[in-house]
Amino acid sequence: MSNPVVAERYALALFQVGKEQNATEKMDEELRAIKKVLVQNPGFISLLQSPKLSVEEKRNVILQSFPKVSAPVINTFMLLADRHREDIMVEVAEAYINYLNEERGIAEAVVYSVRPLTADESKAISSVFAPKVGKLTLNIENIVNPDMLGGIKVRIGNRIFDGSLRGKLERLGRQLIS
Structure with missing residues (x-):
């Protein structure tokens, strides 16, 4: 097994x-x-x-x-x-x-940001992203990544929501090339 x-x-x-x-x-x-x-x-x-x-x-x-x-x-x-x-x-x-x-309707999330998130920011992120994955709330682990230019990247399970400035610039660059 x-x-x-x-x-x-x-x-x-x-x-x-x-x-x-x-x-x-x-x-x-x-x-x-x-x-x-x-x-x-x-x-x-x-x-x-x-x-x-x-x-x-x-x-x-x-x-x-x-x-x-x-x-x-x-x-x-x-x-x-x-x-x-x-x-x-x-x-x-x-x-x-x-x-x-699963019983409580909570999902584990990792949020990458340039600086530590405040409690209000964590609550706002939870209220926006929890419904997107069918949960009531998120249990957020904040990882500070100074290499990010700005914005946040949220990983919930195997789903990634990239709202970072670097991610937006990369998507814009791909659009311009194609």
């Missing part, structure tokens, strides 16, 4: 437990934090995949690394370690976040 399918199954089980315990929000925050740690520290997963560590040592590393995480989340990650599935920990967190977002 491929990793995305396996990650989806673990995430769905975790999501169902979260709904039963009315803890989906808390688990969402925890999984976002864990995902951030795992992405910023790829050596952590490499450590867990080491054949020199026993399963019990892997469990202890997970417990010590995330001491304040709820039982269902920590148990899921320890189960992944037990089954030598450490490589899908980030994918499980992402899949859980996607399940919760």
